[in-house]
Amino acid sequence: MSAAAQERPLRIGEVAELTGTTPRTIRYYEEIGLLPEAEDREHGKRRHYTPDDVERLRELLRLKDLLGLSLDDLKRIVEAEAARAVLREQWQQTEDPTEQRQILEEALVHLAAQLKLVRARRTEIERLESELVARQRRVKSRLKSLG
Amino acid sequence: MSAAAQERPLRIGEVAELTGTTPRTIRYYEEIGLLPEAEDREHGKRRHYTPDDVERLRELLRLKDLLGLSLDDLKRIVEAEAARAVLREQWQQTEDPTEQRQILEEALVHLAAQLKLVRARRTEIERLESELVARQRRVKSRLKSLG
DNA sequence: CTGCTAGCTTACGTTTACGTAAGAAACCGC
């Protein structure tokens, strides 16, 4: 469905480059279940990725770095998303609008939870920033009073 | 000079409580030179702290958590501040306004560097936040179109 | 003085998140 899936598959080194990480990290994330393993890859053969996979990994790294989440935290998020994805498949097939609504509402809950985290962080950062600005002002005024 | 220094000294457990960390962490920070060690404490006797020390530790923990700085990064910051403090003492005694100005300007450089870090973080956080909001909107509109 | 709790020192242990090395196999260009 995604246009991205049509293009030449990316190799692990390219993905690492694009996301600013290393092949080892990518394999490790797969190993702990943070990234999915292609079930049809034969032993010893190369992994390949789509641009969507790159975006996915970028997002995980962002959550990790910006929110300070551990890989375990991320895994929980990923698993929750996966669970919702399963339900989505089941329920979209039945085309029952009541169930579909429930799925979307769960997605909203999920997003609200993440937003809460992000906004809390932003608030803390802003407080830190304004304290630094205040100090800056004090130093500047002392500089002025020195002539 | 600080009013805080007049009050009953705090023990390590209280400081840990107040900063949301543990005594072990505080001792560790002292061990690696992140927190100063009172030079007059006899071997085996208790550490004690002022409310200013608590604030100091809070700030370090904030920089660590919000900016994702390592203890090594923090140590560099602390050392830079200490170096500036030494110069301040020396030069304030001489009461040479030219030197005093230089100290203040160095402080500004220091603050500007930290502010740059903090603002970069805030920008990233804000981008993440707006992406989440966008997703939220999409889900909400799909909900509405479901009736 | 006597308990009791919290703190001290020393030292080894642990978790997280990968790094690194070795040997083999997969592609890719020629």
Added chain:
DNA sequence: GCGGTTTCTTACGTAAACGTAAGCTAGCAG
């Protein structure tokens, strides 16, 4: 087909940031 690069698997190594345990002491409460 072949050399060169990249990847694969397996497994051991490691740095950072503390945790934990043991034996001992400070210092206060009664």
